[in-house]
């Protein structure tokens with residue numbers, strides 16, 4: 001994934017900021033960035049932020065961190081916008097940053113600009129505290145893409161409902177070997193096998209989904225429909241994500257979920273002989289197979305999300321920030 005940085009709120013340059021009373025703290029930030037022994041990728045990422053370069057990580061040296069680009073800058077060229085619209089290849093933009101810095105405003109603005117520059121665009125909010133509907137003054141919470149009127153090219157918007165996504169996952173996972181099956185097996189007198197399942201810690205895994213899971217599933221759902229031929233015309237997909245902490249978890253989540261779902265698939269194998277017996281008594285095989293297929297599909301989608309995150313040619317993480325020391329310090333964690 002490549003990185004760039006937008007400031008939605010102010011045009012104050014970091015250079016100017018560092019000349020004010022924030023200079024010492026800012027100098028400390030840059031010292032940490034540029035001198036840290038183990039901060040190579042951080043330096044590059046920060047370089048991406050401050051120079052608004054969208055080339056892949058680890059390809060360019062860290063030269064001049066004292067620059068900031070702004071979406072609301074006088075020159076669009078300064079924000080790197082020309083470069084963002086230039087290719088007709090499909091690109092994904094994930095906008096993230098600290099709470100309340102203007103992520104939704106930037107995501108909506110960017111989507112409108114893409115559409116007005118000839119790109120059929122989808123903008124999706126995966127932030128559980130949605131405000132995209134307010135930005136467009138339209139209800140986007142219905143679970144389907146809503147057309148935004150008055151633009152040169154098609155623009156569709158959607159707010160993902162994380163609760164529904166989470167419930168779908170829980171239903172699929174529990175049917176496919178989670179605590180629901182464990183309870184069921186207990187009641188069937190297969191307690192010993194159920195005890196063996198304890199080592200997989202499925203109750204912990206399934207009954208309490210990890211933070212960020214709903215967002216990852218939401219993104220995987222979005223990918224599901226943008227991959228269908230019906231949506232192949234869209235060349236820019238903009239994600240308005242949740243505040244940074246949530247998004248940081250999200251970025252590492254596909255790997256975690258892959259392992260988690262792997263555990264469930266392992267469980268499925270363990271259950272194979274037992275479920276044959278269950279099937280013969282209750283005829284449940286069809287349901288189990290169906291749930292298992294859903295889980296496998298989810299795993300495949302997670303793998304696609306992970307590939308998407310790792311592909312710097314097609315995906316950019318746009319850090320939205322206000323130019324203060326505190327928000328810049330937070331950026332160092334991304």
Ligand SMILES: Nc1ncnc2c1ncn2[C@@H]1O[C@H](COP(=O)(O)OP(=O)(O)OP(=O)(O)O)[C@@H](O)[C@H]1O
Nearest residue numbers: 008009098099100101102103104105106127131243
């Ligand atoms: N450039 C700007 N100038 C002034 N106010 C702005 C600007 N951008 C955003 N705002 C205001 O800041 C507030 C937060 O904006 P927005 O919802 O876009 O931020 P956010 O980062 O998505 O918030 P959250 O983290 O809560 O999702 C809103 O009231 C918005 O109108």
